[in-house]
Amino acid sequence: MGHPDGGDHAVGAPRPGPVLVRAAARDFGSHRGSGEVVSGGGQAERVPGAGLHGVLWDMDGTSTDSAPVWEAAMLTAADELGVEWTGADQAVTRGHGMWAVAARFREKGAALTEAAVVSQIERAAAELAVTAPPVWLPGVREMLIDCADAGIRCGLVTMSGREAVEAILRALDPGLFEVIVSGSDVTEPKPAPQPYLRGLDALGLSAESCLAIEDSFVGVTSAVAAGLTTIAVNAPPTIVESESLVRWPGMRGRSVADLRRVHAIAAARTGAESPGVRKSLEF
Structure with missing residues (x-):
């Protein structure tokens, strides 16, 4: 949900700071240890290729009860x-x-x-x-760990400010997100696409190779505008499914295979996969 706001753009927003890029708790090749800041701010070369390579998560109401x-x-x-x-x-x-x-x-x-x-x-x-530390919402921590084990890189994209995000994650497990984009890092907050575009740049991944997970209309709008197929969890009924949006009640009981299936179906719809794959996904 990224917390509140009452307009489409930030008012008097500061110049964006660096995106915090953190090595997750498991091995990500060139990254250097759990929770270590390894780079920031610049645009990374985007990695092409079929398949699911990354997931960008909202924080408040999506991954945590913050x-x-x-x-x-x-x-x-x-x-x-x-x-x-x-x-x-x-x-x-x-x-x-x-x-x-x-x-x-x-x-x-x-x-x-x-x-x-x-x-x-x-x-x-x-x-x-x-x-009064928050907790992970059901199934989220397990999914983050499973994604790391499967080589799927995870980032956090929230409009909460950096100081508070760091405090909240310290109370949970900051090493589970490789990238943190906070409200302190953007000049155009959600529902504009900039937050998710910064997350993709920091991971060095294309929108076509990633999913987003959100819970609010504002967040879904931002993620879809950035080109991301989005899973809406814990979301109000006014958020309806489309070719770019899938609704799940929550993350409890979900698996990496479920994420990959959503991604594969979206890729088939846009022609990113072969016709054979597209046919096999029709059900």
Whole structure:
């Protein structure tokens, strides 16, 4: 879900920082050890080839239960800043980046700059991640481990800010994501495609060789716009299936074979696989 926001673009967003590229807990060839920052920011050469090579995951509500951390952090910041923050505000900002959340805080009377509002919310979220750490949603950690064992590289693409993302992942297992793209790394947040395009660049993979996993309309829009076949999990009924989108109730009980099947069917539809493969996937 990447946490809240109320518009299509970041407002007063900072210059993007480096994408954190981390070696996962298992061997990824040239990468150097679990959780180590090995590079950042630049565009990698994209790797062609048939088959599933990578999966880009959203965080809040997709892979972790960290959405309540953000909701509590915003309520904490609102109380400190004298802003009335309601369930309606949470709903309208769900799935976007923190800069639009900050803009809404300002609209509702916050006297601080948007940058200061973002910092205050991020700080509260980082503290809450320590005192009330989130957990993986059912089946996610197992899938991440299975992907690593199968040589499928995984990255995190979230509109949560870097400081809080790092705190949340420290409470879980940061080594399971090779790449982390946070809201601090983009100037055009979800639903724009930039976050997922940065994730693909950091992995050095093409959209055709990857899947995205999301839970919100804003996130799905971003991933599909980046050219990614997307699996929507824990998603509202307003998100409907299409040639670029598959719905799953969640990750519990799912396997790498399921991911590969979704990817193969999408490739067959676009003609990326041979006619024989396409025929075998018709059911």
